[in-house]
Amino acid sequence: MRLQFMLGEIASGIRRNASMMASVVLVSMISLFFIGTGLLAQREVDLAKGYWYDKVQVSVFLCTSQSSDVPSCSDGAASPAQTASIKRELLAQQPLVEQVYYESSTQAYSRFKTQFAASPYLSQISPQSMPAAFRVKLSDPKRYGDVASLVSGANGVEAVSDQGKVLDTFFKILNLLSIGAVILAGLMAVCAVLLMTTTIRQVAFSRRRQVGIMRVVGASNAVIYLPFVIETLVATLLGAVLAIAGLWALIHFGINHLFNHVGSGGDLVSLIGTDDLWAITPWMFVGTVILALFTAWLTLRRHVRV
Structure with missing residues (x-):
């Protein structure tokens, strides 16, 4: 009650x-x-x-014929010898560098077309204008600066993209x-x-x-x-x-x-x-x-x- x-x-x-x-x-x-x-x-x-953090990479963009204004690209597009030298330098940083992927200009252009298919500027881009690049996967993503500083300014390297800063x-x-x-x-x-x-x-x-x-x-x-x-x-x-x-x-x-x-x-x-x-x-x-x-x-x- x-x-x-x-x-x-x-x-x-x-x-x-x-x-x-x-x-x-x-x-x-x-x-x-x-x-x-x-x-x-x-x-x-x-x-x-x-x-x-499992996917953070240091992107090393190689010189093209259009990047002569960069001091490290004074000889024009990165030569096969320069490309091989950069790759050896990156691989020498193991175990910090877990894997090194090479992306050619043609592959970079194909990826660009897929990602920016609706861009009005797509017709102005050619495969030759897309730089080849090394995509570096790190075992310790927080140390991306160590690898970035290693290859910055090397002959054949136009730029190094530090994705960690963006993230x-x-x-x-x-x-x-x-x-x-x-x-x-x-x-x-x-x-x-x-x-x-x-x-x-x-x-x-x-x-x-x-x-x-x-x-x-x-x-x-x-x-x-x-x-x-x-x-x-x-x-x-x-x-x-x-x-x-x-x-x-x-x-x-x-x-x-x-x-x-x-x-x-x-x-x-x-x-x-x-x-x-x-x-x-x-x-x-x-x-x-x-x-x-x-x-x-x-x-x-x-x-x-x-």
Whole structure:
């Protein structure tokens, strides 16, 4: 009978304060959405590092007949002897240099046509203008600078592309996005706490007569507090459910659909999926419950005199 009475009071309280409860739901949803976004962004950083650090290469571009303005290309296109010398120099750096791939001008032109098929400048590029290159796979990708400095300026070498610098910038951008999402989520969480506190105070004020009667008939503090706590918990959990649904839609219909439609997402980077969302979902619900219970109980202790 007491349980039935309690559930009835909770349902009645939610109906009477529907607008305030809706505000708590929305603010909780937004704050948890940004928290989830920050966690997923950090997960994407970890996945991208694991994917790209296995593929980081130092690209050594050889001289062409059109690169005579480069001091190391004063003799024109790289000769077979210079090409062989550069390859020996790279292979001598084993075990740091794991593999050395040679890409001819014809192969480079074919790859360029595939990657930039829609480019209006494709007709202006000829196979002779594409430099041959050595693609160097490293056993320790973080030491790309050692190999880059070794062959830079060597005869027959036009330029050395340090892909690690590009990737470092990419990871910094992802980290900044992740940090920004977490900071925004923190601000929204503060807003959620303040709104929950205000809601509980207003609801408690509207029920001050009822609380007084319950106290007179001998109800304990826990019995008096419980409806307020459960109402707040229900609202925040509903917000968490909506936030999870929003994150799922973002991944399923946004990220995955976009890259699948483009058809090159899997070749460019390893992407987060719904499995990553389900991995953080329990922690988001646990955090929601702790935040709601702590906020509600502390507010009631301070503002509801029983």
